[in-house]
Amino acid sequence: MHPRPSPIAASLYTLRDLNADVIIMHGPHGCCFRTGRLLEGDGVRVLTTAMAENDFIFGASDKLKETLKKAEEMFNPDLVGIVGTCASMIIGEDLKEAIESVKIDAIVLPVESHGGFGEGDNTEGAIAVLESAAQYDVIPQEEADRQIEMLKLATKVEKTRGMAQGDYIKPNFGDNKEKIAKLIIEKIKEGKKIVFVLNAKKETAYLFADILNTDFSKIKSDSGDKVTNPLIIANLDENIGLPRIRNHAHNIKTELERNTIAIDYIIGGLDEYPITPRKAEEFIKNNDIDLVVVSGVPHALRIEDLDVESIAITDGPRLVEPLKNLGYNHVVAELDAHSKTLGTDKIVDSDFGMMLRTVIQWENDK
Known part of the structure; x- marks a missing residue:
């Protein structure tokens, strides 16, 4: 409608x-x-x-x-x-x-x-x-x-x-980004096991990869020990897809590696986002995960089958309501993903990625 x-x-x-x-x-x-x-x-x-x-x-x-x-x-x-x-x-x-x-x-x-x-x-x-x-x-x-x-x-x-289910869906700009960023940082400080899943589509991956492009090792844990970085699962196989799509995956992987961000598990290519979540779901089910953060096309992941606290990061205000109906506990909306990423070959700042880095700085300045 x-x-x-x-x-x-x-x-x-x-x-x-x-x-x-x-x-x-x-x-x-x-x-x-x-x-x-x-x-x-x-x-x-x-x-x-x-x-x-x-x-x-x-x-x-x-x-x-x-x-x-x-x-x-x-x-x-x-x-x-x-x-x-x-x-x-x-x-x-x-x-x-x-x-x-x-x-x-x-x-x-x-x-x-x-x-x-x-x-x-x-x-x-x-x-x-x-x-x-x-x-x-x-x-x-x-x-x-x-x-x-x-x-x-x-x-x-x-x-x-998703948003093509037939009924009218009122735009919703999701949960407060600062609140959700603080939730993630607090979980990391407590030593909880967190997984970030990048399940992105085409060039929008340059925006959603920015969330991964965060140095969580800068966080000071409550005990004073070094924190455990979240695990990263991503659909960044640079050998799958049309020429430009393969190049996007290569560019993102290279930039993350240059920033010492390690991808723990590659689950397919950027054009395989409808099926790559199956591998992510299997990993989460077989490991003791406390929090999963899914960005890009989070509604392709069957969150309702997973017994875990969850955060979805989407680029569509009309996807916020469907994502919560699927079972995501928290939903963050990024805006203008396509217009921000067209013409780029580098990771671009996302609102949520910048908020994560800002909250880390606030915590360290206390």
């Missing part, structure tokens, strides 16, 4: 992850305006055919061909994506005909997605890109099949455990 991400936006992000140089949106100039502008920060040139009222009646294939020619002249791209929109797809514009008519050196992927594509799930747009990429030999069919399976599982997670 409330707005959700569009298949068109998912198509744009997936083309970005394939390292497309140029994306042409075949539709009105305002379609997915914000997403297109944000992707410019990731080095992708996003163009539009700027369809207008007459084009909705008579078609705009000439505009598409002209835009494709200009894209080659201006940017000399290796990989171009042409993404359909509601306007062009409803009137039956033929993206492939334009590609065949305009011979350019780049590989050009036609992506016939629109706002209501398939069941209307945003993942439908990503799947359309992967199918086209496999057809044009940009990625192996086996990788496309694996990615599509992950996307379908992600949709299931959102529809059964």
